[in-house]
């Protein structure tokens with residue numbers, strides 16, 4: 001019999017350390033015997049990756065940005081996330097809808113009501129089984145990104161006050177999520193966080 005697949009998402013401001021930890025989580029889940037799909041947002045599909053390229057590099061109206069995020073998400077759910085879960089596979093995604101609330105509502109200041117409409121349209125009644133929120137001071141995350149040395153994208157070029165708003169929106173959403181969102185102190189050393197992440201994703 002096919003077991004029930006689980007949907008786990010990683011969230012947090014740019015430079016919090018999501019991508020550094022997600023591979024370890026995926027490896028851990030595979031060792032436990034789960035088939036795992038590792039994906040990301042925006043992206044995860046051919047169309048989604050093209051939209052990601054636009055979203056990260058092309059200047060655009062803020063509402064265009066918001067709707068392209070959900071357009072990419074619709075495709076991602078339809079062609080990758082939901083079929084994998086239906087096959088009993090686990091899906092681990094670097095960002096999902098919590099990021100849209102944090103960045104477009106918290107960071108950009110757009111009206112939350114519009115996003116509730118889009119969220120209901122694109123995935124009414126569907127949420128991750130577990131979300132790990134990497135919480136960190138924006139100044140520390142900025143130092144990490146500067147140290148990484150890669151060219152910053154449209155979001156990474158934002159200032160500390162933008163990320164302070166994004167962080168606050170993430171934490172507020174965690175408070176409203178009834179236990180779905182687990183906050184991880186992302187200022188800890190990589191190895192310490194890895195242990196916490198592996199313990200958290202071990203859902204039974």
Ligand SMILES: Nc1ncnc2c1ncn2[C@@H]1O[C@H](COP(=O)(O)OP(=O)(O)OP(=O)(O)O)[C@@H](O)[C@H]1O
Pocket residue numbers: 012013014015016017018019020021144145147148156186187188189190193
């Ligand atoms: N716990 C940690 N302590 C110190 N440095 C870290 C830690 N975790 C990650 N880093 C470093 O910080 C930088 C950013 O990490 P990473 O790319 O994983 O962040 P991210 O949350 O995926 O960012 P983005 O949202 O921009 O993709 C990398 O250079 C990484 O090596």
Ligand SMILES: [Mg+2]
Pocket residue numbers: 018019020094
């Ligand atoms: Mg990343």
